[in-house]
Amino acid sequence: xxxxxxxxxxxxxxxxxxxDCAVFDGSLLTxxxxxxxxxxxxxxxxxTAGWRAVAASLSDVAAMGGAASAAVAVYxxxxxDEDELTAFVKGASDVCESVAAEYVGGDxxxxxxxxxxxxxxxxxxxPVLRSGANPGEAICVTGTLGRxxxxxxxxxxxxxxxxxxxxxxxxxxxxxxxxxxxxxxxMDSSDxxxxxxxxLADASDCGMCVSETLPIDESVEEVADDRDEAHELGVFFGExxxxxxxxxxxxxxxxxxxxxxxxxxxxxxxxxxxxxDGESLPDRGFTHG
Numbered sequence: 001x002x003x004x005x006x007x008x009x010x011x012x013x014x015x016x017x018x019x020d021c022a023v024f025d026g027s028l029l030t031x032x033x034x035x036x037x038x039x040x041x042x043x044x045x046x047x048t049a050g051w052r053a054v055a056a057s058l059s060d061v062a063a064m065g066g067a068a069s070a071a072v073a074v075y076x077x078x079x080x081d082e083d084e085l086t087a088f089v090k091g092a093s094d095v096c097e098s099v100a101a102e103y104v105g106g107d108x109x110x111x112x113x114x115x116x117x118x119x120x121x122x123x124x125x126x127p128v129l130r131s132g133a134n135p136g137e138a139i140c141v142t143g144t145l146g147r148x149x150x151x152x153x154x155x156x157x158x159x160x161x162x163x164x165x166x167x168x169x170x171x172x173x174x175x176x177x178x179x180x181x182x183x184x185x186x187m188d189s190s191d192x193x194x195x196x197x198x199x200l201a202d203a204s205d206c207g208m209c210v211s212e213t214l215p216i217d218e219s220v221e222e223v224a225d226d227r228d229e230a231h232e233l234g235v236f237f238g239e240x241x242x243x244x245x246x247x248x249x250x251x252x253x254x255x256x257x258x259x260x261x262x263x264x265x266x267x268x269x270x271x272x273x274x275x276x277d278g279e280s281l282p283d284r285g286f287t288h289g
Contacts, residue, residue: 019130020063026166030120031117035113045164051094051107052167054071059171061243069122070102072103073118076115076116078112078114078239084276087166134206139268140266141214142261145215152221169240182247185246186243191238192237192286195236201274207271208269
C-alpha cells in the first residue's frame with residue numbers, strides 16, 4: 001500500500017480529514033514529517049531544514065485561508081550536534097516570524113536518520129476547503145512553479161548555496177488569507193500542480209482545463225536540459241507549496257489586487273476531466289517513498 005492508498009483508507013475513518021488541515025472548533029491543526037532520505041538532499045543545511053519543515057505545515061494553514069499561531073517540531077538525529085540543532089531552531093523560528101506566528105518548542109529524540117516532525121496551530125473563521133469549485137470559475141496559482149525541482153538539480157551539481165536559497169520557500173499565509181475572501185476551493189501544491197488539480201477536481205466533483213501559460217520559475221530554465229524537462233519539473237515534481245485555487249470570474253481582479261504575491265490564471269473549471277493544452281493530464285506528482 002502506497003501513501004495515497006493509505007490516505008484513502010483513513011479518509012473515511014477520521015473526522016475532519018481530507019483537506020490540508022483538520023478543522024476543530026474554529027482551529028486549524030496540521031502535522032508533517034520530513035526525512036533526510038526523501039526530503040533533505042545532501043547539502044541541505046540544518047537552518048534550511050528547520051525553515052522548510054515548519055514552512056510545510058504553515059503552508060497547510062495558508063491553503064485553508066487561515067492565520068498561523070504557533071508551531072512545534074520534533075528533531076530526531078543519530079546524534080545531537082550543537083551547531084546543527086541551534087541552526088534548525090533558528091530556521092524554524094525565522095519562518096514562523098515571517099508569517100507572524102511563533103515557534104514554541106518541541107521534542108528531541110535519537111533516530112537512525114535525521115527526521116523532523118512539525119505541527120502548526122492556526123485559526124480561520126471560514127476555512128476554504130477543496131470541495132467548492134464550480135464550472136466556469138478561474139483556476140489560479142500563486143507565485144511560480146518548479147523552485148524545489150530546480151533546487152534538487154542544484155544540490156546534485158554541488159551548488160548548495162543557491163539550492164538552499166530556493167529550498168527556503170515563503171509559506172503563502174498572507175496570500176491565503178487575502179485569497180480566502182474570494183476563493184471557492186484551495187489547496188497547496190506540495191504534491192505538484194498536476195496532482196493538486198486532480199485532487200481539487202475529485203473533491204469538487206468537476207473538471208479542470210488548463211490552457212494558459214504556466215508560471216514556471218526562472219530557476220527551472222537554468223537547470224532543465226530542454227523544454228520537456230522544464231515542463232516535467234514545473235508540473236509534476238511538486239514540493240513548491242504554492243496555492244492552487246478557484247475563483248469566480250467576477251472576483252478574479254479583486255483577488256489579484258488583494259494578494260501580496262503574483263496570481264496567475266492558468267485555466268477554467270469545467271464539468272469533467274483534467275486536461276493541459278487539450279491533452280489529458282496524468283495524475284502523478286510527489287509521493288514519499
